[in-house]
Amino acid sequence: MVIAIGGLVVAVGALVVAFLSWRSAHSSARIARRALEISEAEHNQRERERSARARLAVDAEVVNFEPDEHGVLWLRGVRMLLVRIELTNTGDRNAGRTTVAVAFPLAVEKKEFIRWCNATEDMLPDDPERAARVGDSYVLRRTLAEVGRGLDETLFASAYVARTPLGEVVDFPLRVRVPAEGAEGETVVDLPLKLGRPP
DSSP, X not given: OHHHHXXXXXXHHHHHHHHHHHHHHHHHHHHHHHHHHHHHHHHXXXXXXXXXXXXXXXXXXXXXSOOOTTSEEEOOSSEXXXXXXXXXXXXXXXXXXXXXXXXXXXXXXXXXXXXXXXXXXXXXXXXXXOOEEETTEEEEEEEESOBOTXXXXXXXXXXXXXXXXXXXXXXXXXXXXXXXXXXXXXXXXXXXXXXXXXX
């Protein structure tokens, strides 16, 4: 009888050890599954971040003169044109270093007067960048550290326009180019302006 009880105690002990081993293995498997899920989620997040792109929408317009029904800006004498450039990032991430380049035709009064300014046409004293001749235009550049996702950036550029011949209409095309790090290509906006001097 003592042997039977001893055998029973050994059997119960073996069952307890087996149960504890099974429970430990089950717990380890659950922890391993959870660690794998976390690792997969982190990997998927990194892939989304890697494939995310900034998308810049650019709008540009002359804001201090209204064109007539034919799109002609009628100017008397030498006048300053104020161009508003609005950048909006509609993408999935911030755009990195962004360059805004505004190309003015050579028909400006003086390239020295092509400047970045504010909405009231005051020159920006802290912006030393000047326009440089590139081919058949003067190009004014400005670099932004970044354009945040869902945020708008508004810039103003100005140039004095030379007097056009009396009663004539001349083409005055402007082009705004905006390449940005992390964005889907370069954004380009053309403003096919026409200037005239009323008779």
